[in-house]
Amino acid sequence: MNHRFLLRLVTNLAVVLLTLFCCGVVLWVIDEFVQWDILPDAWSLIVRALLVAGGVTAFALLMMNVLLSLALLAESNASRARLPNYGISQQLKRRVRKSIVIGIAAIALTIGGLQVTNHFRSQAAAQASRVEFFQAQSDLNAATQQVVNLFTPPLLEAIGTNSLAEKGQLGNLSKLLSAIPLSFPHSPNATLILLASQPPFKYARVTSGSIRSGDNGALSLSPEFYATFPAEQEVQIIEQLFAGTLPEIKAPLKGQIINNTLPSAWGILTREGQVIAVVYLQSDLFSSYPPDAIPSFHHNGPDALFSN
Structure with missing residues (x-):
């Protein structure tokens, strides 16, 4: 994995997204708090949804930027210390991939189960x-x-x-x-x-x-x-x-x-x-x-x- 390329890509995406996020916040503040009503109601809802999604994505990109920076720093330190490049066996790779798949499936099943439970709880509350x-x-x-x-x-x-x-x-x-x-x-x-x-x-x-x-x-x-x-x-x-x-x-x-x-x-x-x-x-x-x-x-x- 080319960490240097990924770091540049993530950094560029984060800068562009944060710029758009700031522009959206300015529009939303002018529309909602200054009461200039520059956006139609439908656009106001869309901008609000994009702000939420953009904020979450920008936070994820920033965290990825930090992790990639730490990875590059670790590789640089390892290169200076002339540490040997330990290889990873194919068996360990398969175990890791299998664990990732199982973990993702477990998370999906948990989220689905919580959704089903919440649905039945909502139905019970509505009936009550x-x-x-x-x-x-x-x-x-x-x-x-x-x-x-x-x-x-x-x-x-x-x-x-x-x-x-x-x-x-x-x-x-x-x-x-x-x-x-x-x-x-x-x-x-x-x-x-x-x-x-x-x-x-x-x-x-x-x-x-x-x-x-x-x-x-x-x-x-x-x-x-x-x-x-x-x-x-x-x-x-x-x-x-x-x-x-x-x-x-x-x-x-x-x-x-x-x-x-x-x-x-x-x-x-x-x-x-x-x-x-x-x-x-x-x-x-x-x-x-x-x-x-x-x-x-x-x-x-x-x-x-x-x-x-």
Whole structure:
């Protein structure tokens, strides 16, 4: 093996690759951090992949350069010391080659085995997550009927007449919404969707955080208002619920209020035969998962329309 030729070749390749690597880093930094957006999205991903591959290759070339330099230094020292050139028998060469082949095969089998094991572990984790998801969904469906029955007649009257503050029911509503996560499995957050009384808004969203206490101790209501919703599917679901019908959900939906990719359920509040509010429960069961590990399944909503 000509170590001197290999050293020159590896050195030249490393210099060229490091030069390209530096240019790629400059482009990537300008595109990602300076926000000049000089690269299309597809090119940005390609450059990022090339940077990773180039960095690994450059590191390997540098290590090869060091090993070849040490080999040449050892040969030079051996030549100066006039050490004899010991030959290697053909039998030893065959053993070395056989050991290398066996080692490579063992590494390949180990990597393949780890990949297979990781695949089965991922499948088992996904199945466990699926069971956990639909168990939580079943529990929320059962809890929704109990939740809508917790709204007392005075509270229903205040909601139906848009007079929560005037009738002194803000405190009771705040206590009820705060108690729901503490009282039911999977700590579901409760949201109340009301028909807004302030044009041009159509809906108002009330949570426990929407009811606030002033400096004088008086409670005030600060809901989130919606003129409509970005997703047409969510618009139809809310309209159907206020019409007293059970919506059918066939696809995943991550709306402003309705999110069927998390365990969630909903029911309606009625007064004198009219729907006055929608009660929405959602459990943040998977909120602690990394974004790339969140299970990609959804539910189709409750099988029945829960009402008080």
